Amino acid sequence: MDGxxxxxxxxxxxxxxxxGGVQGALFAxxxxxxxxxxxxxxxxxxxxxxxxxxxxxxxxxxxVPAATLQSNWxxxxxxxxxxxxxxxxxxFQRLNAAIVGLDAVxxxxxxxxxxxxxxxxxxxxxxxxxxxxxxxxxxxxxxxMIMGLPVAIMHVGSLYxxxxxxxCAVLAGAQSAGAxxxxxxxxxxxxxxxxxxxxxxxxxxxxxxxxxxxxxxxxETSAIPIIKP
Amino acid sequence: MDGxxxxxxxxxxxxxxxxGGVQGALFAxxxxxxxxxxxxxxxxxxxxxxxxxxxxxxxxxxxVPAATLQSNWxxxxxxxxxxxxxxxxxxFQRLNAAIVGLDAVxxxxxxxxxxxxxxxxxxxxxxxxxxxxxxxxxxxxxxxMIMGLPVAIMHVGSLYxxxxxxxCAVLAGAQSAGAxxxxxxxxxxxxxxxxxxxxxxxxxxxxxxxxxxxxxxxxETSAIPIIKP
Amino acid sequence: MDGxxxxxxxxxxxxxxxxGGVQGALFAxxxxxxxxxxxxxxxxxxxxxxxxxxxxxxxxxxxVPAATLQSNWxxxxxxxxxxxxxxxxxxFQRLNAAIVGLDAVxxxxxxxxxxxxxxxxxxxxxxxxxxxxxxxxxxxxxxxMIMGLPVAIMHVGSLYxxxxxxxCAVLAGAQSAGAxxxxxxxxxxxxxxxxxxxxxxxxxxxxxxxxxxxxxxxxETSAIPIIKP
Numbered sequence: 001m002d003g004x005x006x007x008x009x010x011x012x013x014x015x016x017x018x019x020g021g022v023q024g025a026l027f028a029x030x031x032x033x034x035x036x037x038x039x040x041x042x043x044x045x046x047x048x049x050x051x052x053x054x055x056x057x058x059x060x061x062x063x064v065p066a067a068t069l070q071s072n073w074x075x076x077x078x079x080x081x082x083x084x085x086x087x088x089x090x091x092f093q094r095l096n097a098a099i100v101g102l103d104a105v106x107x108x109x110x111x112x113x114x115x116x117x118x119x120x121x122x123x124x125x126x127x128x129x130x131x132x133x134x135x136x137x138x139x140x141x142x143x144x145m146i147m148g149l150p151v152a153i154m155h156v157g158s159l160y161x162x163x164x165x166x167x168c169a170v171l172a173g174a175q176s177a178g179a180x181x182x183x184x185x186x187x188x189x190x191x192x193x194x195x196x197x198x199x200x201x202x203x204x205x206x207x208x209x210x211x212x213x214x215x216x217x218x219x220e221t222s223a224i225p226i227i228k229p
Numbered sequence: 230m231d232g233x234x235x236x237x238x239x240x241x242x243x244x245x246x247x248x249g250g251v252q253g254a255l256f257a258x259x260x261x262x263x264x265x266x267x268x269x270x271x272x273x274x275x276x277x278x279x280x281x282x283x284x285x286x287x288x289x290x291x292x293v294p295a296a297t298l299q300s301n302w303x304x305x306x307x308x309x310x311x312x313x314x315x316x317x318x319x320x321f322q323r324l325n326a327a328i329v330g331l332d333a334v335x336x337x338x339x340x341x342x343x344x345x346x347x348x349x350x351x352x353x354x355x356x357x358x359x360x361x362x363x364x365x366x367x368x369x370x371x372x373x374m375i376m377g378l379p380v381a382i383m384h385v386g387s388l389y390x391x392x393x394x395x396x397c398a399v400l401a402g403a404q405s406a407g408a409x410x411x412x413x414x415x416x417x418x419x420x421x422x423x424x425x426x427x428x429x430x431x432x433x434x435x436x437x438x439x440x441x442x443x444x445x446x447x448x449e450t451s452a453i454p455i456i457k458p
Numbered sequence: 459m460d461g462x463x464x465x466x467x468x469x470x471x472x473x474x475x476x477x478g479g480v481q482g483a484l485f486a487x488x489x490x491x492x493x494x495x496x497x498x499x500x501x502x503x504x505x506x507x508x509x510x511x512x513x514x515x516x517x518x519x520x521x522v523p524a525a526t527l528q529s530n531w532x533x534x535x536x537x538x539x540x541x542x543x544x545x546x547x548x549x550f551q552r553l554n555a556a557i558v559g560l561d562a563v564x565x566x567x568x569x570x571x572x573x574x575x576x577x578x579x580x581x582x583x584x585x586x587x588x589x590x591x592x593x594x595x596x597x598x599x600x601x602x603m604i605m606g607l608p609v610a611i612m613h614v615g616s617l618y619x620x621x622x623x624x625x626c627a628v629l630a631g632a633q634s635a636g637a638x639x640x641x642x643x644x645x646x647x648x649x650x651x652x653x654x655x656x657x658x659x660x661x662x663x664x665x666x667x668x669x670x671x672x673x674x675x676x677x678e679t680s681a682i683p684i685i686k687p
Binding site for chain 1: 518519520521581582583584585588589599603606607608609611612619620
Binding site for chain 2: 124126130154
């Protein structure tokens, strides 16, 4: 019923969840909205959402029992990591590179775990890659929706979801070509992290769709008053 | 476990998904928020959400494996349709009637598929209609939540969800009365589309709830300063 | 597959759903956003979301068929309660204490039902408590996300989720200690409601996380211009 146990050892899963929890806490501690500040519980929730959200979405899409709810350790790890991340936020935020690097590795881990689990459960290649990408970026989407922020991956940015997409596709391709599961996962994690980091360093992004319409971009962005959606 | 295969042929499902994807792309290409523009990936995501979101929500509610993830074709169709919709957005937008008509048919299709699947899986009539309505409007709700927009069906509008509700109820009624599944579905699709189109043409909407309280609407909307939620 | 039938009688479940529906209608009738008013359908949707959302989230997390979709009564109760709540909103709103009290009991009921169901299905203690808290606060989170409001429990407030957390933990502890299910549930509901009410009466809240960073709160909130997220 749940093929993950065969493939992803608990400690690897918990490392991903813990890194996600730290990520969430760093995000939360950097957040200052209009009079909407987070309390301790809010930070813990963001940590849980970032650490466990991707896995929950993966298991909902796969219609299997949520792996992260089958053991006490996931919630304890995510919450503990969020609290540690919060206490050390001052330190981490001086190390911006550390956050970006951590984030890139987390996307890679969740993407690889998601795609592997989907393939193990017998999904075709395209939806397996889709499940992997949803695992990788789902925590961030949930976080933004709960926080009432624009969902980051929807807007012109730094190839965030694309990095996950390429990594998951590489994993699926490598497995189809007969590569062992562990090697395929490691390659996928490295590919995702490298693309994400290169995108940040060189500030690369996808072309905006409207450029394809040959709209008068310059006019639109300067002369026409901004209309709220 | 998944009763849909017995009833809804793949090609019919893919047509609904494709129309949803085109719809999503047209929506996305018309979207201009404050400095929040969609890139190519964003358009593809909106296409996937509109094309597959209703079916995913339906299968989550029914606790069956997501039909749209059991074949490569769904994601390829939704993404392909979104890209085509984006390239032809200039054309389509001059044909506003085409968009409204397309949308009305899509609501009808998703509503009919959702109700039929729920009834086939043995749900009672009321929840089966509920699942149909969620299938019909779920993609749009997900889209608005991901885009950070007010959820359209929540606010005074043109009988959008009501059209789906009536169509799904007609389908459930017709099946209870012994009508064959295909005929019941076709009637439901036509009923939904016609109600939706009539509502748009004649600008009909539900009474606002506050009118029932006999509040002084005129005073409220003119004199009292608007307070942000 | 669905252990709930053994434990929670339908009438108890329907009372919780009905109270949730009334709650939703009172919320909806008090809502006035910028030109975004709710119509009759919107009020019914909010009633359904508040009455059934927590149970749906619980069953999704537990990967069991949604209990609220296995009988016609849930949707009829939630919708009926929402309409009654709407008609009597003027009355209820003069009784603010009634709303707060009602809300406290509803949180307790949903939390107790969620934790009990999770434990019955064999989940470990920590995730069982988590499922209970999600059942208790999930309807409100869904409501805020659909309404486009900041999610209430994320921000400095009155120990809303904490009340649910303590109640669910007490329930899990009492059951582990051998207390009968019904007694444990009643204690948990009382504990949750009392904490919530005390928090409202004495205006208690959790410390903000940023106080832990020893940031210059006074300076931040007064001198630095507010930046939109």
